[in-house]
Amino acid sequence: MARDVQITIDCADPAGLAVFWAEVLGYRTQDPPAGFESWEQALEAMGVPPERRNDASAVVDPGGSGPRIFFQRVPEHKQVKNRVHVDVRAAPGLTGDARMAALEAEAERLAAHGATRLHRYEPAPPLGAGHITMADPEGNEFCLD
Secondary structure (H helix, E strand, O other): OOOOEEEEEEEEEHHHHHHHHHHHHHHEEEOOOOOOOOOHHHHHHHHOHHHOOOOOOEEEOOOOOOOOEEEEEOOOHHHHHHHHEEEEOOOOOOOOOHHHHHHHHHHHHHOOOEEEEEEEEEEOOOOEEEEEEEEEOOOEEEOOO
């Protein structure tokens, strides 16, 4: 039986990283619980002190098919390369120069939202289609594929 999954990202600024990844993936910030117009209202009602209100955040696929992505505050900063990373399919169906041009355009768009470009890998047929490695605003690597 297939299971639902959630991807969890450790970070220093859950709300900020949630906004970034919502932009990358076309997701939206998860709505507050029923009966509340905002997360601030909900957290206040739950008795969460102001200094803890950015301990977690989440984004969801508006279409309901993609996994929920949960961001949790941790005290330590990222120190080494990710062993697991997200591949953002930014050029589906494209090959060669058209593919790389689409990846470059997406890399530029995401850089304007705080991403850092790390490396471009050129196409290497027959198996290597080419991709661009990026980092989110906290240094977590992901690929534009």
